Amino acid sequence: MKTALSRFLHSQNASLLGVIVAGAVLLTIQSSGTFLSSNSVQTFFQFLAIPIVIGLAQMATLAVGQLNLAVGAIGGFSACFAAVLMADAGLPAWLGGLVAIVVGLLAGLLNGVLVVLTRINGFIVTLATMTILTGAQYALVGTRTIPASAWPELASIGSARPLGIPLIFWFAIIIAGLLAYFYRNALPARHMLASGGNELAATLTGISNGRSLITAHALSGLLCGVAAFLALASLPGANKSVGGDWMLSSFAAPIIGGVALTGGGVAVLGTVFAATIIRLVDSARAAFQLDPSWVNFVIGAVVLGTVALERVRATRRTPKSGRKATPPDAPPTAAVRAVVQGGTP
Amino acid sequence: MTDPYALEVREVTKTFPGVRALDRVNLRVRPGEVHALLGENGAGKSTLIKILTGIQPADQGELLINGQPQRFSSAQEATAAGIGVVHQERNVIADFTVAENIVLGNTPKKAGLVDWKAVRQGAMNVLDMLDFPIDPDTPTRLLSPAQTQLIEIARGLYSESQVLLLDEPTASISEAESELLFRVVHRLTEQGKSVLFVSHKLEEVFAHCDTVTIFRDGASVLESAPLADYTRDEIVDMLVGRTLARLDIPDRNPDRTGAPALELRRVDTQTGHQGINLAVHPGEVLGLYGLVGAGRSELARAILGLDRITSGQILVNGTATTIRSVGDALERHRIGYVTEDRKSEGLFLDQSVSRNLTVTVLRRLQNAFGFVPEQAQRDLADEYIQELDVRVSSRDQLVGQLSGGNQQKVSLGKWLAANTEILIIDEPTVGIDVRTKGAFYQLIWALATAGKAVIVISSDLAETVTLVDRIAVMSDLVITGEVTNTHDYDEMSKAVIRLVHRDQTVDVGTP
């Protein structure tokens, strides 16, 4: 127990939690307590649910060394697609929610299949699908806003407050918990992490890297769909701007939370904490009545600082006694290329 | 009818675009035997390993396991059919624990989830078998390279296969650890299991193997013969072919009286080299021999300023100096380094021959405004294409399209184009076919005769004995001694092997 505790205290999560506590205390003092009022707490968590889920969506692709630029586009398109079906085709609300999730899953699946089949950089593939889906979202709804009254059942989920905390926040937490369990114990998840950590080693032990990539993109899409569902439940309506500002913030949470861009690792708790910090920055910005653009500036600086700090820590962590310059997991690049490219017919 | 063979390879052919990597090779491994598969780099051993482990399919021919024809489309199928493998490279997932790495690919599961208890237990069993005292929950990133290699071995044993393939498993582990591995190997064969052992270390092969197959240039030149029937020399002859034997070794007497072109005095490095003394004179070919992992290439990196030198001195032409970078080594000291892995470190495969040859002289060719005259580059490229007899269709051909020998010429040529006086050539003939090797040796001698100082780094003893004037032996990051080369293989190999196995050393050959 003691070791687990001390490990936690030395981990990145502890520092993140420290920042959260300090930020909350600061805001409480600044607002002379109103920050802790039930109203303010509810608002805080209401707008934290979606950032958590889209951060996790990005984390799913980062885990295999990929990224998903289409997080916002998939979410926005799924939400609008379901909204149009519910408002214009009379789709029942529960089915509409399901449609949003399934559409997200399919879009993610498409990303994965394209990445594997075309062997194009995932960045470009998702850039393309992002562009297409953003266009499609606009083509679907144009300039109109479909009011949430078209799906009252979903909207009631969004306004539910069990234990004084918004239901959609509980949703986000449950999803994070499931995901943490999945990455720890499920075989496909372990395979994704293996592929992300060392492609060659995965190939040589019979793990299909292609399948890992597809699974990761599909999972990412699924989570975008869930975020779309949460957006439908909590926003006053669906229009072309849903998802528009998700892409950038989806990267910030996992990167600050300690997920390496090179793949091979996840940090569910770290991502949740980091999303909370970003939410706190936004609250602080509102409290100090600063321009909204300050939040972006702070996030950018923090992302850069986190990564630079991680680099410094990594170089310091390298054992000095190690006589080999190459770390044990460094695969010979030429060999990797040969096996990974020529390996599977 | 029962087939007597645990593993049989019949007439297997594998073709890659432009080339036949394996040409109707045969191999038969009986139950309970240790079978050596020998061959130079590029002879096709690794291609066969890939076919046997399901990473690549064979184009033609048959694989039989216990008499049953098999065709694998993934590594998992090969494992399921009873083939276990220990790969040459250390392929671990750094973020996973030791236990999970050992079971990777065959992870025990319960209801679709990883059965962590079984993972731990399975890993413990194998680790016990190897007498490797390590907590299976240790993150793999904390292990040393040798420990990581043991994990790779443990993974091969975990699958409890009928046939275990060992692809140079001892390249980076200590003698004691190798002994443990061979004890396990013999225990397996006593249980009726078979081992296919790929190695460059002939000592190990003769000590532990029963039968032998030799590949040369994609064909099996000796098929499943009892090892006891052959002498070491006969095996070496079959490995390298007769070409080398016929090579006339010139009578060379380099003058070692003047100041050395490059001298290292009691150099310690960041990598851990200690007290390195080494000197090479103009006109001399110095061999730096050592097994893989002895720290030879790392020493070259330190000389070039890529790794830090923590104490000691480097002298160029008798003057103490500091080398800050490869560019510095080239511009100020006229030192060139031909890398071991030419594809990933020496060449720009997607660029033309001309671009590759002129990379080192751009600075010299540029005019006051930073422009490089195209004509000057073309002339220079043509000059060295001709001088080195690089077989190209034009100077604009992409280097990636050339053969290994011609690529190596380009890799060397860029340093010649830059008028280097000191050349460090790392494994000059890896992956080059036998006939081209001879030409390469002639070229290196010619360079030395022209007054250049050459250091040849090699782990190929036959090559070292043929090529160099003096042999410095490196083992475990120290120079364990130096001998003057008599070009007598038997005599030299004994002297060198003695030096390789002398772990600690005090006396160092006079520089």
Next chain:
Amino acid sequence: MSAAARPQAQEQSAAKRFTRIISDNRVGLLIMITVLFVTIGSLKPMFYSTDFVIAPMLTNIAIFTVIGLAQMMALSVGQMNLAVGGMASAGALATGIVLQRFDAPLVVGIIAGVIAGSLLGALCGLLIARAGVNAFVVTFAMNFALLGLVPTVYSWASPDAAISVDTPGLAELGRQTLDQVCIGAMCGPKGVPVLLLISIVAMILIGALYSRMRVGREILLTGSNDQAALLSGIPVARRLITVHMISGALAALAGIMLGASTGSFTPAIGQDFMLQSFLGPILGGTLLTGGAVSVLGTMLGITLTVVIRQGLLIFQVGVEWLNILLGLILLIALSSDRIRTVVGQRNALRQTLAKPQPPGPGAPPSDAAAAQMESTR
């Protein structure tokens, strides 16, 4: 991809040369542009109106080509610059402030903006090359930071968060066409905006850098194989910094050009640059892996996207379809590359299989065989 799969560039038979020309991205682009231009024009003659269509189109091409070049710089070393938009807006901001606050002459303002961009780029390059942080993260974070910083500075510099300046020459530079620029009696052609000249100069400079200069050559070699570059004595870190510096300078230039064309410098400048910046080079044949660039291809890639945009506008199809089309074009362009590679590999393999068997075991295969074996080892 595998070296053996590359087209045999050296076999210069007429047929092969023809296939090579056909498979050259730039020729394909040129054909597509021409076909689109003629088709749209014949359906809607309005499309050929110099004042209403051609001139704005060329202005867009000029601006987007420069931003495409900015991205091409980063791609040439196998990296990306996600902050092209942010750097463009920062450059425009710097120019705007210098022109407005200090009443500086136009040239000084432009130079100030370009320097601001190149400093931001150099900062990115420094973090990438010296601290070893992934280029994606660095430029991504830089974009974030600029996204926050630029509007803040705007709102501080000017009450309506936009800077309108009437520095002499700005309007002429940004909105005039060459027929309004006369030297004596000689006037330029109608419908060609002055901004296009800037972009042509930029193309020539960048083209010369890559094809004629040592620094450009070293950049390409670094992109081709950074390890080999380092071990061949190329100052890799310095080259990476140079690349990002020039990328930043070009991005800022594009931002300034956009500002000049509209007459006001606003935080909105650069917002739609990112996609465009990737489309141009990628459609034009610049490799994502580094080591090869095409300046002309970048311009043609941009031209294609701009023609499509104008075409959609003239048919009064919603702009949302532009996105859908551009995304699809990107996917198709890249997939066809992949298909070509696979087909090439198959053909090479078939040819090898068709060759007669070598004499027998023991006879060494050709030199090329040894090379290939080694490469697949």
